[in-house]
Amino acid sequence: MDFLELAKSRYSCRRFSDRQVEDEKIEKLLEAARLAPTAVNFQPQRIIVVKSDEALNKLKKGISPNLNPTLAFIISYDKNACWVREYDGASSGEVDASIVATHVMLEAANLGLGSTWVMHFNPFVVEEEFELEDNIIPVVVLVMGYPAVDAAPSANHTKRKDINEISKIL
Numbered sequence: 001m002d003f004l005e006l007a008k009s010r011y012s013c014r015r016f017s018d019r020q021v022e023d024e025k026i027e028k029l030l031e032a033a034r035l036a037p038t039a040v041n042f043q044p045q046r047i048i049v050v051k052s053d054e055a056l057n058k059l060k061k062g063i064s065p066n067l068n069p070t071l072a073f074i075i076s077y078d079k080n081a082c083w084v085r086e087y088d089g090a091s092s093g094e095v096d097a098s099i100v101a102t103h104v105m106l107e108a109a110n111l112g113l114g115s116t117w118v119m120h121f122n123p124f125v126v127e128e129e130f131e132l133e134d135n136i137i138p139v140v141v142l143v144m145g146y147p148a149v150d151a152a153p154s155a156n157h158t159k160r161k162d163i164n165e166i167s168k169i170l
């Protein structure tokens with residue numbers, strides 16, 4: 001599919017069917033995460049694939065109860081593995097993790113899966129339930145699965161600013 005067609009067809013899916021995501025598709029999602037660019041290629045991304053009922057139940061303690069995914073990736077970065085800008089100490093971690101999450105989100109759409117980028121998770125719960133080490137910082141919980149038959153884009157999906165509001169050509 002043409003890239004812009006894929007970008008247009010993707011929407012935040014918040015209702016999922018019971019159908020399990022096949023392992024081959026999970027491998028492709030992980031490959032998309034692996035191929036993502038990172039600052040100086042330091043690859044600080046660390047990903048937990050939340051797939052088993054036990055793991056999904058742990059995740060549900062830290063996300064909205066309205067979300068009922070069959071799969072999720074907790075996308076974190078290792079703060080000891082990031083590039084740090086010498087001028088001001090800015091770390092690449094959040095940017096790296098966000099690019100990784102975007103790769104996975106678009107590959108999910110490419111594979112016919114629904115997804116929603118979740119920032120509104122409780123990091124303390126996630127850290128505790130998944131026993132994250134202190135240096136591992138979770139940035140995105142990408143919830144995924146096959147869309148439910150009644151899944152539909154929210155009103156926000158079609159609300160995009162005019163190109164002139166967000167850019168200028170000089």
Ligand SMILES: Cc1cc2nc3c(=O)[nH]c(=O)nc-3n(C[C@H](O)[C@H](O)[C@H](O)COP(=O)(O)O)c2cc1C
Binds near residue numbers: 014118153154
């Ligand atoms: C950084 C970021 C954080 C987000 N956090 C949440 C979230 O916690 N819960 C949620 O339901 N959607 C979340 N979203 C999804 C946005 O609400 C959604 O992308 C936006 O409304 C546009 O809709 P669309 O993705 O259907 O095009 C998040 C998206 C981004 C990029």
